[in-house]
Amino acid sequence: MTDAPHIPVxxxxxxxxxxxxxxxxxxxxxxxxxxYTRRLLDAGATVHAFDRDxxxxxxxxxxxxxxxxxxxxxxxxxxxxEMADAMREAGVEQxxxxxxxxxxxxxxxxxxxxGFAFASDGPLxxxxxxxGQSAADFLxxxxxxxxxxxxxxxxxxRQSRRVARAIVAARPLATTAQLARVVRKALGHRPxxxxxxxxxxxxxxxxxxxxxxxxxxxxxxxxxxxxAEGGRLAVVSFHSLEDRxxxxxxxxASGASAGTSRHLPAANDGDAATFASLSKAIRPTDAEIARxxxxxxxxxxxxxxxxxPAREAA
Numbered sequence: 001m002t003d004a005p006h007i008p009v010x011x012x013x014x015x016x017x018x019x020x021x022x023x024x025x026x027x028x029x030x031x032x033x034x035x036y037t038r039r040l041l042d043a044g045a046t047v048h049a050f051d052r053d054x055x056x057x058x059x060x061x062x063x064x065x066x067x068x069x070x071x072x073x074x075x076x077x078x079x080x081x082e083m084a085d086a087m088r089e090a091g092v093e094q095x096x097x098x099x100x101x102x103x104x105x106x107x108x109x110x111x112x113x114x115g116f117a118f119a120s121d122g123p124l125x126x127x128x129x130x131x132g133q134s135a136a137d138f139l140x141x142x143x144x145x146x147x148x149x150x151x152x153x154x155x156x157x158r159q160s161r162r163v164a165r166a167i168v169a170a171r172p173l174a175t176t177a178q179l180a181r182v183v184r185k186a187l188g189h190r191p192x193x194x195x196x197x198x199x200x201x202x203x204x205x206x207x208x209x210x211x212x213x214x215x216x217x218x219x220x221x222x223x224x225x226x227x228a229e230g231g232r233l234a235v236v237s238f239h240s241l242e243d244r245x246x247x248x249x250x251x252x253a254s255g256a257s258a259g260t261s262r263h264l265p266a267a268n269d270g271d272a273a274t275f276a277s278l279s280k281a282i283r284p285t286d287a288e289i290a291r292x293x294x295x296x297x298x299x300x301x302x303x304x305x306x307x308x309p310a311r312e313a314a
Contacts, residue, residue, distance in 0.1 A: 020045040124173055
């Protein structure tokens, strides 16, 4: 498993942002197939890798770095929102870097039995942790208004009420193909259209089932608490809802406002700035998109931790 079965997005840009050095301790908050972790280990860093997907953790346990003495790859089968507590439990108070690659992984998308995508039919699951409420559980029991709210808030689906009404009328739903057909019919899908209209609904349901935006907000606060002065944060997001959260967090943490340099720490409602040197939004090149079409919507934002105490609200 040293060769990742997917292509890490913005890999060179993430590594440049983290600038790993031998002996650094870095958190890979979203281990997945370990694309970022591989490069961090090759640079001589020790990596604490988090993933709530038991399949990812099981694959990671085959890596030789987990068996070194002391190990340079330490796996945490936990949500990345728990990283600060988990690292303290591991006896690590501060780290030199944190990287997050938000959302569903390529492996999860490509495994029909996980139910994340409609390219291949599979059970309507979508659970990253493989436990708890599934997408089918939610769609077959929630009322129409709740389903509509989820589709609107997390998928930015303008016709969310129409889609929710169709879902309720078609219950029970058991497979990804069934759900995709219902959504397409409700929205008047035209074969050959550039974007499948079911995409927004699948995104929304997945985000809801896995509480992804709440997880992201908590993880950003955890990174702020963990990073040492000079430590680097790199976050790759894949849609506007995620990027908006990351952008707002870094602006608030840096005290950035109109007329304030993004490179200079500034006060923010009485708090000293906890991040500085905010990067501009970094997006994949045309060459990377050609190699890996899933990179098309990716955005990287990076920043450097100051010496100010972490904000309690973070």
